[in-house]
Amino acid sequence: MKYRTVFDIIGPVMIGPSSSHTAGAARIGRTARTVFGRVPKEIIITLYGSFAKTYRGHGTDIALVGGILDFDTYDERMPLSLQMAKKAGIDVRFVESEEIADHPNTARIHLSDDQGKLEVVGISIGGGKIEIVELNGFELKLSGNSPTLLVLHKDQFGAVADVATILAKHEINIGYMQVARKEKGLEALMSIETDQSVTPELLKEIRQKSGMYSVTVLNN
Known part of the structure; x- marks a missing residue:
């Protein structure tokens, strides 16, 4: 160990x-x-x-x-x-x-x-x-051991790509990513562990994208 x-x-x-x-x-x-x-x-x-x-x-x-x-x-x-x-x-x-x-x-x-x-x-x-x-x-x-971005959003085409593009723009590397939904076309949740800290500016950019309901970062 x-x-x-x-x-x-x-x-x-x-x-x-x-x-x-x-x-x-x-x-x-x-x-x-x-x-x-x-x-x-x-x-x-x-x-x-x-x-x-x-x-x-x-x-x-x-x-x-x-x-x-x-x-x-x-x-x-x-x-x-x-x-x-x-x-x-x-x-x-x-x-x-x-x-x-x-x-x-x-x-x-x-x-x-x-x-x-x-x-x-x-x-x-x-x-x-x-x-x-x-x-x-x-x-x-x-686990809470790395900065983790939680994005509650509408289950729609392009949502994951929008978030990934913003992370790449800010030179944030994704260590682990999970996407889950309860039902097609309704709410979905992205959980993304990153290697770098997530800035307030980055969070603001994600929130401004279509279909984003809630954007939170843990252990930043």
Whole structure:
């Protein structure tokens, strides 16, 4: 096994007792917040497997909500996340599922407000590392280790080419790309891992193309 940094061995800088149940959970929550783009009014978190059985003792509930509040793993406000969410008027609910998930450390996060809603499924794979495996019903496999461009768009001719052309114009190399759709001609999702950072100017160019509904970058 190859390690990219020393933190792959000793784990992340964090507040909490467990890299998988606390740091990983915080990163799942923060990824959901980044995609949603704002503070939600309602948070519903469904927990599976080990998460469902131990989330209170390991602080998984605190970490998930802290991430949704945009706290990093080492943020000193993390232990107060539940109180801070309540004070902000955010409705937070946890559901303990008995359903057997593909991975024991799985959380399904539903965020909503008057402007819209989002559902993200993430797993904590150990050492603070995560994978996002579902976004609004689209199956994914996002590690968060590289800048990742998420483009929700109309399933139409030329959409993928438009995005690829803009990336090439800005000299951005694609490391991995996945395109999924629910039904022909409706919504589709591009997830693109890049070797370079994605600039706000590039995001603006993509948003201006026909049929682009939402454009977000993770871990830039």
